[in-house]
Amino acid sequence: MHTTQVYLKPGKELPVRRLHPWIFSGAIQRVTGHADDGDIVEVLDRSGGFLGTGHFHHGSIAVRLLSFEPADLHDIRFWAEKLHTALHVRRVAGLADATGTDCYRLVHGEGDGLSGLIVDIYGSAAVVQCHSIGMHRQRDLIAEALRQVLGARLDVIFDKSKEALPAKYAETIPNGYLFGTADAGRIVQENDVRFRVDWETGQKTGFFLDQRDNRDLLARFVLDKTVLNTFCYTGGFSCYALRAGARLVHSVDISTRAMELLEENIALNAPFPGSHEGFAEDVLRFLKNTGPAYDVVVVDPPAYAKSMDKRHNAVQGYKRLNEAALHRVAPGGILFTFSCSQVVDRDLFYHTIAAAAMEVKRPVRVLHHLTQGADHPVSLFHPEGSYLKGLVLYVE
Numbered sequence: 001m002h003t004t005q006v007y008l009k010p011g012k013e014l015p016v017r018r019l020h021p022w023i024f025s026g027a028i029q030r031v032t033g034h035a036d037d038g039d040i041v042e043v044l045d046r047s048g049g050f051l052g053t054g055h056f057h058h059g060s061i062a063v064r065l066l067s068f069e070p071a072d073l074h075d076i077r078f079w080a081e082k083l084h085t086a087l088h089v090r091r092v093a094g095l096a097d098a099t100g101t102d103c104y105r106l107v108h109g110e111g112d113g114l115s116g117l118i119v120d121i122y123g124s125a126a127v128v129q130c131h132s133i134g135m136h137r138q139r140d141l142i143a144e145a146l147r148q149v150l151g152a153r154l155d156v157i158f159d160k161s162k163e164a165l166p167a168k169y170a171e172t173i174p175n176g177y178l179f180g181t182a183d184a185g186r187i188v189q190e191n192d193v194r195f196r197v198d199w200e201t202g203q204k205t206g207f208f209l210d211q212r213d214n215r216d217l218l219a220r221f222v223l224d225k226t227v228l229n230t231f232c233y234t235g236g237f238s239c240y241a242l243r244a245g246a247r248l249v250h251s252v253d254i255s256t257r258a259m260e261l262l263e264e265n266i267a268l269n270a271p272f273p274g275s276h277e278g279f280a281e282d283v284l285r286f287l288k289n290t291g292p293a294y295d296v297v298v299v300d301p302p303a304y305a306k307s308m309d310k311r312h313n314a315v316q317g318y319k320r321l322n323e324a325a326l327h328r329v330a331p332g333g334i335l336f337t338f339s340c341s342q343v344v345d346r347d348l349f350y351h352t353i354a355a356a357a358m359e360v361k362r363p364v365r366v367l368h369h370l371t372q373g374a375d376h377p378v379s380l381f382h383p384e385g386s387y388l389k390g391l392v393l394y395v396e
Contacts, residue, residue, distance in 0.1 A: 004033040004041045006056070006063055013045040016052060016065065019381035021115045023054070023063035037169070038133035040073050055116060055134025059166075064115035064132055073138065079145035086112045086119075087149060093374040096121075100192040104375045105209050111377040111385045118164075119146070120205040122188050122197045125156040127205040128178065131164045136173070143178035156180035158199050160206075175200070187268065191216055193239050194268040198261060203233065210372040210388050211236055211300070214336065217368065217392070218298065219244035221334050225295035228252070228328060230283045235262035237298045237336075242272040250294070251278045252286050287324035296334045299325045300390075303341040311343045315352050318344070322356035326364075329395040338370070338390040346389045353391055368392035 008016075012027035023043055035041055035056045043051040043063055053073060054065035071078050086107050090096035095104040106126065107119035116132030119142075126146050130136035136159075143157045157179040162170050187196050190212055199206035215236050223245040229237045232251035241249050251262055259280045266276050279286060283301070299321060304314035322337055329335050339349045346369075357364040370390030372378075378385040 004031065004035045004039055004056070006031050006035070006041050006043045007048075008043065008045055008051070010046050013049075013051055016043065016068070019068060019379070021052075021054070021065040021110050021113070021379075021382060022061050023065065025058075025060060025062040028062055037166075038137045040134065042070075055132050057132060057134065064134070066114060074141070076141055076145050076148065079138075079142055080148050082112065082114055083107070083119075083145050083149040086114075089377060090375055095373075095375050101190050101212075103188040103190055103195075103197070103207065103209060104212075105373075106375075108376045109385065110379050110382040113379070117142070118205065120207075120209060122199065122206065123186055124154055125158065125180075125183065125186065125199070126150070126154055127158050127160050127199045129164050129205055130159075130161040133165065133169050136161050136165060136169075139178060147179060154179070156183050158183075160199055160204075190236075191240075193243055195234065195236070195239065195265050196261065196268065201257075202261070203258075208233065208236060210340075210376050211338075212373045212375075214338075214370050214390060215240040217370070218296070218336060221296055221392075222246040226250075226292070226330075227296045227298070228294040229298045229300075230287065230325070231299070231301045232262060232278075233258050235265045237300070238262065238276065239265050239269050241296070242266065242274050242276060243269055245272070246274045246296075248274055249276045251276065252281055252283050253278075254280065254282050256280045284321060284324060287321075287328055291328070293328055293330035294333065295330050297325050297329050297336070299335065299337045301338070301340075304339070304344070311341075311348075314341055314344055315348065318349070318352045319356045319359075322353050323359050326356060326360045326362060326395060331396060333395050334367075335364075335393040335395055336370075336390065337393065338388065340388050342384060342387040344389075346386075349389050350391070353393070357393075363396040365394040365396075366391055367394055 007029045009029045037057050039056045041056045052065040052068045053071045054063045103122045106121050116135040118129040120127045162175045197206040219240050222241045226248045227241045227246045229251045232253045238249050238251045259278045304317045372388040
């Protein structure tokens, strides 16, 4: 039994019994013993009935549950079993050991019963990103379990947690290698398209794996077409478009570093019949400048809001952005538009895009509703894990 126990207020155990992994601070009646950020705690109902085991944190989400049964989080067997299950899910989804694809997300937080943990696989490298102090404090155990589960297929484990952790704690830690030696990145394949992933200095873990299926879908629309890819980062949609026979691709991102990596990725996938040009510019300014209309436009911005109090401003931002994008779609063209803001749900995003279409007064048809890939699974009991939403629109 753990020394620190968290008792919930009457009725607050109901979400936990429905297997929701978050305990909010307002649900806690009392804590026995002393709990520091990152400590392992047991959660009990008001009568002392066991509910789960997880990591404690002084904040809105006070406990992230990792098990709804008694579990020893100091035992490598717990972690190895979780990772084995996660790997099996990716095998069932056709992603682990896939021909033409050697990068995928192995652990997607709550979707894999490991709230606060992300693990992305890039060839023979695993990039670990901890979003909670408790998870980061157990990173060496996680690395040991990864080596146990993946064996000889793994030669590097890199911890990329600093950017994802609370600021005060993050000041005390570096990113670094948990296994293997320094490696500034390597070339991976996704559906036979090649990318160099820079996990040491790139955004997130180095690449946006959640858009794999949507990049593949884009390829069906671009033969002999002109394509504009905004917020292109390292050029995922651009490379797919060029490989699929686009006549011209323009890529726009405000980051000059991203544009350098994009050019490297374009070169990795050459030759192709079309041409490419990159623009290190503000996307909204680029869209609003007088310029050509494109047959296909991709709008994939970073999250405009990370909290509910920023949601209204985010919605207005998405509306302005999509109005500008719709103006740049040629008649009979296609718009791929996305939001990864968790607080902007699917319905709100849909209505925001509808409002933008009304402003530009163009008939628009929805061809596809898009979401994150199967290696970013969502627990039925934690719908908050569904963050990426997108639409493919036919614009008259």
